[in-house]
Amino acid sequence: MILHLENKTPSGCIQFLENKHFAKIIFHEDYIQAVTTKDTVIIPDSIAPYVIDSWPFDSDFQLGNIEYKPRRSVHIGNKVIGGNTKNLHLIAGPCSVESKEQITTVAKALVKNGITSIRAGCFKPRTSPYSFMGLEKEGLLLLNEVREEFGLNIVTEARDATNIDLVLQHADVIQIGTKSMYDHGILAACGESDKTIMLKRGFGSSLQEFLQAAEFIMSAGNENVILCERGIRTFESKTRFTLDLCGVAFLKHHCNLPIIVDPSHALGHRYGIIDLSKAATAMEVDGLLIETHPFPLEALSDASQQIDLKELEQLCSSVQCIASGLSLNII
Numbered sequence: 001m002i003l004h005l006e007n008k009t010p011s012g013c014i015q016f017l018e019n020k021h022f023a024k025i026i027f028h029e030d031y032i033q034a035v036t037t038k039d040t041v042i043i044p045d046s047i048a049p050y051v052i053d054s055w056p057f058d059s060d061f062q063l064g065n066i067e068y069k070p071r072r073s074v075h076i077g078n079k080v081i082g083g084n085t086k087n088l089h090l091i092a093g094p095c096s097v098e099s100k101e102q103i104t105t106v107a108k109a110l111v112k113n114g115i116t117s118i119r120a121g122c123f124k125p126r127t128s129p130y131s132f133m134g135l136e137k138e139g140l141l142l143l144n145e146v147r148e149e150f151g152l153n154i155v156t157e158a159r160d161a162t163n164i165d166l167v168l169q170h171a172d173v174i175q176i177g178t179k180s181m182y183d184h185g186i187l188a189a190c191g192e193s194d195k196t197i198m199l200k201r202g203f204g205s206s207l208q209e210f211l212q213a214a215e216f217i218m219s220a221g222n223e224n225v226i227l228c229e230r231g232i233r234t235f236e237s238k239t240r241f242t243l244d245l246c247g248v249a250f251l252k253h254h255c256n257l258p259i260i261v262d263p264s265h266a267l268g269h270r271y272g273i274i275d276l277s278k279a280a281t282a283m284e285v286d287g288l289l290i291e292t293h294p295f296p297l298e299a300l301s302d303a304s305q306q307i308d309l310k311e312l313e314q315l316c317s318s319v320q321c322i323a324s325g326l327s328l329n330i331i
């Protein structure tokens, strides 16, 4: 249940909600927001006079619920997505920062295609301990150089709570990866920040669990959250994961947060990335996350799914055709 309370609510009442109902409290300019678990709180007479408004919910998907607030807008650097903007934000880049030359080549291609946000990993959460784990701090410094030289927004991933502070210092948007969706250290640190957070869905997580992870960030004070659908594990083995467009429809209908679709990790092969991007655009999502590399076959991570820079150009024009028909602004 979400309660909006008057600013003059006595601290004893707030403590009661915190101690008795595990309420998460955020002090806003015009009201105090208290979010308790889904069970409808019996509001004692001592608190009732201070309640401005209340929203009972039948699940712990609350702050992100469209029944609480209409669609939220969120900044990605100097761009805004969500709300009533009808903006479609393209985010692209290699799976990993590998070298100055590689990231500069990609940055130039993005600028050429009018893309203003680069996404590249420096702290890579890998399935095998023998895989390339990213350039770590050196990679973040290269991304900083790219920001300065090309004016691009930087989206990059925090792998775990040991690097979140460093990533927060350097990134415009923090990516929480599929394997970290349940990492409470990362969720808590992101909740304390005011940076935009792109939360990827755990590949084995239900929509409810995905939304609850977003609630951890929002209830800790950071409502600048973007949801990223990147495919879930199903019985199908011909594709790497299954892009859950039904889930996207659910989120669009029930949730107030912007939604980005990542077809690259879902399919795991470059051949269908343009088709899936068109499909997601037709669903009027708020953004696409595309992996691209100058020489995909030589990539140090996710080589089979990264499109090359020529394919990126094709993708942009294909998506533009669909976007124009729907009066979406590609930003």
Ligand code: PEP
Pocket: 095, 121, 125, 176, 177, 178, 179, 200, 230, 265
């Ligand atoms: C990535 O974005 O490169 C990545 C590892 O994504 P995910 O966490 O969705 O697998």
Ligand code: MN
Pocket: 095, 096, 265, 291, 301, 302
């Ligand atoms: Mn990747």
